[in-house]
Amino acid sequence: MRRIFLVLALVCLSFAAQARTDVTILARTCNNCHGVGGVSAGASMPSIGGLQRDYLRRVMKQWKYDERSAITMSRIVKGFSDDEIDALADYFAKQPWTPVVQKTSPEAMDKGLATVSKICTDCHGKAGSDPDVDAPNLNGQWARYMELELEKYRSGEFKMPHRKMKKAIHEASPADAAAAARYFGAQSK
Amino acid sequence: MSSIDRRNFLKTLTAAAGASVLSIPKAWSASAIKARVVVIGGGFGGATAARYLRMLDPGIEVTLIERGTRYTSCPLSNEVLSGSRDIKSLQAGYQGLARRGVQVVHNEVTQVDPVGKKVSTAEGNSFSYDALVMAPGVDFDYGAFKGLTAELSETRLPHAWKAGPQTLLLKQQLEDMPDGGRFIIVVPKGPFRCPPGPYERAAQVAMYCQHHGKKKSKILILDSNDSFSKRPLFEEAWKALYGYGQGGMIEWVAAANGGKVEEVNPSAMTCLNGFDEFKGNVINIIPPHRAGKIARDAGLANFKDAWCAVKPENMESTAHKDVYVIGDACVGGDLAGNNAFPKSAHMANSQAKIVAASLVAKINGMPQPTPVYTNTCYSVVAHDWGFSVVHLFRVENGQWVYIKEGSGISPVTFGTKEAPRPVPRIYRKMEVDYADGWLRNILSDGFS
Numbered sequence: 069m070r071r072i073f074l075v076l077a078l079v080c081l082s083f084a085a086q087a088r089t090d091v092t093i094l095a096r097t098c099n100n101c102h103g104v105g106g107v108s109a110g111a112s113m114p115s116i117g118g119l120q121r122d123y124l125r126r127v128m129k130q131w132k133y134d135e136r137s138a139i140t141m142s143r144i145v146k147g148f149s150d151d152e153i154d155a156l157a158d159y160f161a162k163q164p165w166t167p168v169v170q171k172t173s174p175e176a177m178d179k180g181l182a183t184v185s186k187i188c189t190d191c192h193g194k195a196g197s198d199p200d201v202d203a204p205n206l207n208g209q210w211a212r213y214m215e216l217e218l219e220k221y222r223s224g225e226f227k228m229p230h231r232k233m234k235k236a237i238h239e240a241s242p243a244d245a246a247a248a249a250r251y252f253g254a255q256s257k
Numbered sequence: 258m259s260s261i262d263r264r265n266f267l268k269t270l271t272a273a274a275g276a277s278v279l280s281i282p283k284a285w286s287a288s289a290i291k292a293r294v295v296v297i298g299g300g301f302g303g304a305t306a307a308r309y310l311r312m313l314d315p316g317i318e319v320t321l322i323e324r325g326t327r328y329t330s331c332p333l334s335n336e337v338l339s340g341s342r343d344i345k346s347l348q349a350g351y352q353g354l355a356r357r358g359v360q361v362v363h364n365e366v367t368q369v370d371p372v373g374k375k376v377s378t379a380e381g382n383s384f385s386y387d388a389l390v391m392a393p394g395v396d397f398d399y400g401a402f403k404g405l406t407a408e409l410s411e412t413r414l415p416h417a418w419k420a421g422p423q424t425l426l427l428k429q430q431l432e433d434m435p436d437g438g439r440f441i442i443v444v445p446k447g448p449f450r451c452p453p454g455p456y457e458r459a460a461q462v463a464m465y466c467q468h469h470g471k472k473k474s475k476i477l478i479l480d481s482n483d484s485f486s487k488r489p490l491f492e493e494a495w496k497a498l499y500g501y502g503q504g505g506m507i508e509w510v511a512a513a514n515g516g517k518v519e520e521v522n523p524s525a526m527t528c529l530n531g532f533d534e535f536k537g538n539v540i541n542i543i544p545p546h547r548a549g550k551i552a553r554d555a556g557l558a559n560f561k562d563a564w565c566a567v568k569p570e571n572m573e574s575t576a577h578k579d580v581y582v583i584g585d586a587c588v589g590g591d592l593a594g595n596n597a598f599p600k601s602a603h604m605a606n607s608q609a610k611i612v613a614a615s616l617v618a619k620i621n622g623m624p625q626p627t628p629v630y631t632n633t634c635y636s637v638v639a640h641d642w643g644f645s646v647v648h649l650f651r652v653e654n655g656q657w658v659y660i661k662e663g664s665g666i667s668p669v670t671f672g673t674k675e676a677p678r679p680v681p682r683i684y685r686k687m688e689v690d691y692a693d694g695w696l697r698n699i700l701s702d703g704f705s
């Protein structure tokens with residue numbers, strides 16, 4: 069009897085979760101800003117398909133609980149349950165990371181590489197594709213998006229909880245940081 | 258549990274476990290056409306519906322009937338007026354949809370037979386359907402303003418509320434306006450598409466005047482309503498950037514204060530509210546809206562004789578079975594709670610995906626998915642100042658529920674309630690970038 073009850077309870081639980089969270093339906097609401105499969109078609113919006121699951125979960129929950137500032141996302145995620153956020157993170161983490169390779173001038177690449185080798189490589193890898201456990205892919209991420217994100221890390225007006233990344237950005241001038249973003253944006257692998 | 262219930266239940270569980278609700282059993286995918294869906298109107302709503310239907314199930318035959326061969330996005334078309342954007346950046350063609358196997362027909366739909374389930378075009382072709390997606394957008398009720406005609410809108414008094422030739426005409430009129438001239442925007446009684454649109458336009462026009470030697474000009478908004486969308490955000494920006502109210506560049510007159518225009522006189526270039534006359538160098542008069550004519554002719558406009566009521570779970574018309582109405586033509590949302598769906602491109606896109614998912618589930622005998630509806634609308638009031646509003650709706654007990662936690666406008670103040678401070682400019686600046694990124698993605702989400 070107890071076993072039956074347990075099975076029933078489990079079945080009901082998953083049913084309730086489904087009624088609330090059909091992740092494909094939820095994930096499709098992201099496409100008009102982040103692109104189908106999370107591959108963005110607009111320079112200011114990040115690609116999110118193929119980012120690490122834990123990173124995705126963390127940033128969305130930080131926004132939800134007001135531990136991290138954002139322009140748009142902090143409002144969007146507050147409407148989702150933690151389970152839905154986890155499901156979205158799992159969903160996008162399963163998509164392949166698809167670099168959108170952006171061309172830039174050889175001089176800009178040299179300038180970017182200088183900054184990257186000096187400051188960023190340790191945590192992001194040389195091409196932005198081999199990041200630390202807690203950092204996201206930067207290879208083929210939109211450079212414009214990254215420039216905006218770096219402005220947030222630099223500005224005192226945004227809550228950006230990762231202390232090390234915040235510290236790192238202050239080691240680079242705004243122009244050098246932007247060049248580094250363009251360098252990462254031009255990486256195909 | 259009956260065996261059918263149980264089968265559905267098991268499928269639901271598989272879906273919950275992560276398998277796509279939309280995966281199609283092999284036996285079916287090999288077979289011929291599973292169903293025919295006709296989509297009327299290739300705007301944000303119709304194009305997105307056609308694209309998702311084909312993406313989710315290539316076994317469905319999709320015919321999109323659209324009168325134009327190139328679509329111009331209204332969103333961000335106000336930026337064309339100030340010169341910050343080229344109209345070409347707003348356009349998309351239908352080749353992407355054709356490549357996905359959508360049969361694109363460029364013609365006017367002239368008749369819908371919801372009982373015989375077929376539609377006919379001006380050229381005399383007819384198309385039968387198993388399901389019809391109606392997405393014709395809005396029509397303008399020119400007769401609501403005495404003295405206004407469709408022809409006047411195209412020649413002298415552009416509404417520019419459908420992006421295209423009228424946007425360029427209005428831009429030309431703005432350029433020709435002398436310094437010290439008056440640019441009048443006449444706002445119709447709601448609901449109209451893009452609730453913040455007229456106020457964004459006022460700012461874009463003011464920005465143009467500021468940078469093109471027309472600093473003494475005025476923008477007068479004559480409003481048939483008593484308040485408007487994102488009002489505190491607009492008023493803050495107008496004040497800071499252009500001057501607002503008496504003596505400022507932008508002035509807003511609420512309906513209660515005489516803003517409700519009843520008549521327009523094109524030879525004298527005046528608007529009348531019944532008592533006063535307002536003379537303008539440019540009169541941008543936006544007529545009230547109603548659902549596109551083809552939707553009304555098909556008997557779908559059962560809400561206040563103007564809009565098409567639909568079911569919360571899948572946007573099916575409450576007037577006719579197997580007809581789904583999406584985008585500006587429909588009415589939905591938490592009407593009782595005064596949170597109707599805004600008429601926006603984002604909403605149309607969101608509704609289109611719900612219809613596609615629901616139809617694909619139905620055609621494949623799968624359980625109906627639980628919908629969510631979302632909206633975001635960015636307004637750009639200067640090249641470095643923007644803000645936005647976000648909406649989330651769910652369906653509970655067959656009703657739309659507005660989810661307050663997942664909705665809201667950009668912050669109006671920072672700091673504490675006792676000691677508020679202005680929102681840092683960097684927040685406003687970034688929204689301009691995100692508006693453009695949104696446009697590129699939403700166009701690609703519908704047309705690629």
Ligand SMILES: Cc1cc2nc3c(=O)[nH]c(=O)nc-3n(C[C@H](O)[C@H](O)[C@H](O)COP(=O)(O)OP(=O)(O)OC[C@H]3O[C@@H](n4cnc5c(N)ncnc54)[C@H](O)[C@@H]3O)c2cc1C
Nearest residue numbers: 298300301302324331332366393394451584585601602603
């Ligand atoms: C100035 C302005 C700014 C805006 N800004 C924003 C914004 O920032 N964000 C936002 O989300 N929304 C914005 N909007 C609103 C947005 O443009 C609309 O909500 C959106 O276009 C609705 O999409 P739709 O598919 O319902 O209709 P539409 O885009 O109007 O498409 C309908 C299509 O159907 C076709 N059609 C109609 N009848 C027939 C027929 N009988 N036969 C064949 N074809 C037919 C038309 O040619 C048209 O292409 C703005 C609108 C304006 C005017």
